[in-house]
Amino acid sequence: MLPDRGWQSYEDALRRVGERRASAPGDDPLKAFLVRLGLLREDRQTLSEAGETYFNAKFIRGSHAEGDATLQDCVLNYPPATAVTQLLAGVRNADRARVETVLRSQGVWGVTDRTVGSLLTLMDRAHIVEYNPRTSSVRVLLSPVAAEVDTVPPSVYISPETPFGNKVWLRRVLAERTGHIDWLDKHFMPVAFEALWEAVDGAKVSRVRVLSLRLSDHDGKRPLKQYRDLRREFAGRSVDLSWRTIDSTKVRDTHDRWIIGADSARNVPNVNAIYTGQHSELHLSGRHEELQSLFDAYWLEATPFDPAEAAE
DSSP, X not given: OOOOSOHHHHHHHHHHHHTTOOXXXXXXXXXXXXXXXXXXXXXXXXXXXXHHHHHXXXXXXXXXXXXXXXXXXXXXXXXXXXXXXXXXXXXXXXBXXXXXXXXXXXXXXXXXXXXXXXXXXXHHHTTSEEEETTXXXXXXXXXXXXXOTTOOOSEEEEOTTOHHHHHHHHHHHHHTOOEXXXXXXXXOOGGGHHHHHHHOOTTTEEEEEXXXXXXXXXXXXXXXXXXXXXXXXXXXXXXXXXXXXXOGGGGTTOOOEEEEOSSOEEXXXXXXXXXXXXXXXXXXXXXXXXXXXXXXXXXXXXXXXXXXXXXX
């Protein structure tokens, strides 16, 4: 959901929760947005950790700088704001209309003239963009694009306007995994081996497993040679690489693609969507253990891509 009023209204609702006062009329939609922003817990009755930090800073200690920093972190990780900062960072002559295009192209619900204006005003309040309502001009001041390599926001947006950045984000998502990388993509393409080669650190990852369907694009000598070459090179990093394929009937009920590590997982589009820049998103999943168990079960049903491995 998108905000549809000024920050003061949301802050007042947050303060009422922090002071354990009764809700005011019309608080429900305000609280729903504060949950999305990460300042309230799902029950809408208690402050989250970030909400407590904001409340204590602003209303108890009077530390506006600390409160503003907390709000900035929350807004930066709010998916619609993340989309704007990722896709419009460094874009000259960006304006409100272009922000609306970004939101609509990414399938954000509830895009209206009012909600776009409220979002931009909030982002300006958090010092993430510079927004001039009179001229409609927008300039991104702070973006995850400039973050450290091992820092990936909860939502990462893929767009045809950012063909280079799409591949960089894929490498960062792979590099954030620890322990192992399990990648389920029914339509996996060997072009993604390059991203794996750049991202996998043998000091952090000991195993990489790729699971896909067997496609006609996998026929011929080149895909097999690419896989064998990377497998051999990964062995030198003390990383075990395996690629298996599975019959489509065994994964008929699974539509999502995942990249899974030891302690987190992301839903991701297929490799082709990333490399061709189709509008899509790589976002953190809250079902890590469930996805890991499902992947492990599929893996047992799959067969090695390399006939030499299958014969072993």
